[in-house]
Amino acid sequence: MADNYSITSMQDSEKARTPDDDENSLARVVLSQNEEYIFLGRQKFRKSDLYAAFGGTLNPGVTAPPIHKFGNPAPLGLSAFALTTFVLSLINAQAMGVTQTNVVVGLALFYGGLIQLLAGMWEMAVENTFGALALSSYGGFWLSYAVLNIPWFGVASAYEQSRDFQVAVGFYLLGWTIFTSMLCLCTMKSTVAFFLLFFFLAITFLMLTVGELAPSVNCTRAGGVLGVITAFISWYNAYAGLSTPENSYLQVSAVPLPGSVSRGLRSK
Structure with missing residues (x-):
C-alpha cells in the first residue's frame, strides 16, 4: 500500500495532463502547481475541501467529502x-x-x-x-x-x-x-x-x-x-x-506519518 498514492506536479490546473493520461490514474493523487486543486482518480476537488487521514474517523488516506451528511460513527x-x-x-x-x-x-x-x-x-x-x-x-x-x-x-x-x-x-x-x-x-x-x-x-x-x-x-x-x-x-x-473546541478544552492533533499526502488537509 506504500505506493498507492503518488504526487505529480502540474504546470497549471487547466493545461496539464489529467489523471486519464495515466494507466494507473485511479491510484494517483495529482496536484496543480499552486496545489489549490487535487485530482482523485478522474474527479477534481479543491484541496481545502478534502479530508486528511485521521484515526478519529478511521480514514487511512486523502478522501473527498461524503455525499451523505451523517455523524461520525x-x-x-x-x-x-x-x-x-x-x-x-x-x-x-x-x-x-x-x-x-x-x-x-x-x-x-x-x-x-x-x-x-x-x-x-x-x-x-x-x-x-x-x-x-x-x-x-x-x-x-x-x-x-x-x-x-x-x-x-x-x-x-x-x-x-x-x-x-x-x-x-x-x-x-x-x-x-x-x-x-x-x-x-x-x-x-x-x-x-x-x-x-x-x-x-x-x-x-x-x-x-x-x-x-x-x-x-x-x-x-x-x-x-x-x-x-x-x-x-x-x-x-x-x-x-x-473532541472538538466546542465540547472539550483538550483536542488531539493528528501527526501524519512520513510520506503521507494528508499534510495541510483538514480532518473530518
Whole structure:
C-alpha cells in the first residue's frame, strides 16, 4: 500500500495532463502547481475541501467529502472495540489472578459485537470503505469469540481433546493476525496513532496465536499486556474523533506519518 498514492506536479490546473493520461490514474493523487486543486482518480476537488487521514474517523488516506451528511460513527466503533479488548486483555494478562473469560461474553455480544457491527455499517453510509471493513470485521470477531465461549453452541465440546480445541483457536487467531496485518499495511500513510492501533493489534493477535499453538502461557500474558496498550490507543483515536473546541478544552492533533499526502488537509 506504500505506493498507492503518488504526487505529480502540474504546470497549471487547466493545461496539464489529467489523471486519464495515466494507466494507473485511479491510484494517483495529482496536484496543480499552486496545489489549490487535487485530482482523485478522474474527479477534481479543491484541496481545502478534502479530508486528511485521521484515526478519529478511521480514514487511512486523502478522501473527498461524503455525499451523505451523517455523524461520525468511528468513535462509537473504536470505543466498543477498546472496552471489550481492554477487559479481555486484562484477563489474558492474568491481572489480579483472574483467568476466566466468561465476563467478556456479554461485552463481546452486545458492545464489541453488535454495536461495533452497526458502527461499521454506518461507516459504509459515510463512504468510508476502510472503516466499514475494519469495524464490521472486528464486530464479527467479537460475536464469534462470544460463540466460542457459550456452551450452548457446543464449539468446545465438539473436540474430543482440549488440546485440539486449543490448536483450533490458534488457527482462528492466526487468521485474524493475517487480516489485521493487511489492514495495518493500509495505514502506513495515515497518522502515527492510526498506524500504531493496527500495529499493536496485529502483534497482540500474533502473541495470542503463539500462546495457543505453542502452547505458552507467557505469550498469552504478553498478548494481554499488548492488548491493554491497543485498547488505550483505540480510545485515543476515538477521543480524537469525538473532541472538538466546542465540547472539550483538550483536542488531539493528528501527526501524519512520513510520506503521507494528508499534510495541510483538514480532518473530518
